[in-house]
Amino acid sequence: MMKNIFLAFALLVPSLAFAAGSTVPLDKANYDLSDKASLQNGAKLFMNYCFGCHSAQYQRYNRVAEDLGIPIKLMEENLIFTGVKPGELMQNAIQEKDAAKWFGAPAPDLTLVARVRGADWVYTYLRSFYVDETRPFGVNNKVFPSVGMPHVLQELQGVPNAVYETRMIDGEDQQIYVGIQSDGSGEMSDDEYDHAVLDLVNFLVYSAEPIQLERKRLGYWVLGFLFIFFIISYLLKKEYWRDVH
Template identity: 65%
Template sequence: MKKLMCFLAFFLPGVALAAGGSVHLDKAPIDLTDKASLQRGAQLFMNYCLGCHSMKYQRYQRTFADLGIPDELGTENLQFTGEKVADYITRAMPEDAAAGWFGAAPPDLTLVARVRGEDWIYTYLRSFYVDESRPFGVNNKVFPEVGMPHVLQPLQGTPTEMHEEVMVDGEMVEQYVGIKSDGTGSMSPDEYDQAVADIVNFLEYTGEPAKLESHRIGKWVLIFIAVLFVFVYLLKKEYWREVH
């Protein structure tokens, strides 16, 4: 029951916002055929996300094979928890300790793109901003009161909310217009957006690793069904010829 409550507490607010909230979700530039993007996304995930979040339904070996990464290279550069190449991708952080530090253990992210949607994740990772009232000093426009630190801040820099004064019903009010980095990160704004896109691309892949293959086979299945329908229709006409 406790795990169920933690799951609901983490996922339902984001689903509600994605479905009918006031936050505009940016379109994620997903391309599962871009192996370079998937490789970069895997590298970023392993370096910045795997410390807290696991992918316990995805194996390293399957990931390396699908992304065109030799096992030796992947083991050397993308495995940091002492696991074997055939093992599932799990975090090093103990679950009990994580629950104590964050209030609830960070969720597994294998299927997060299917639960949240790639647009939600893409916008979420680009919507952190400084909020000293929060435990980790940041908040998020897509997921208010989020309990997660901004782990990509070294890449983006310190992000702050931007507002401008606009006239509404004859009064000047401040309106939120976006988030801007202070430029202290190791990436430019465009580079950071691309890095986030790579992570989301990787998460979209792990949500359904066989998606491209399924779509390829699916086209042939539809063609087969269409051809079969013609023969079935002609056979039906032959059987019922005397009746009609």
């Protein structure tokens, strides 16, 4: 019993610290859910770089394929790595006990991460890893200090280093963090990497609410109906009360 309480407390403290947020300003993620090419590339990046540890267990492969305009055959050949049928949920093969052993805690499901944390947070987080030899995986993160995961996109970005500038503050020279700079060894340029991360964020935003575009489209029709109904109701009210007054 005491062991369980201690374990819960040990997991809760980092969570509370994380919930307090980061002092690093968040960059705007200008995603576009109507951009099918972006969503498709985001799905490819997610399945190739994130799905090894993180699942999207509230999504189904065939739903994603239909929404993103990906032929089922192509989905089966390139994006389903666990040998399941397209109608199955997007669950990875890693066992929670193994993930907890390797990373300190099971990797969280990412279906709703963009809705919980916000697209700007996810976008900035994926672009804020930097070399830190004191960490188990050799990297840290400015948005999520003491992060417990490796920088899985490093082969695309290259080795990222935190950049600081010396500025005079209150009469003293202080090192101020100004951003992340890659060493250029990645497969992508800085702009290409930012665009790839934005595609990944776009997919995660879609994953968190697949019906978002349809919801907004129906919302305009509902507002239009209510507006017309209001006019008819107002005219009817005037006609009904005309003889009374």
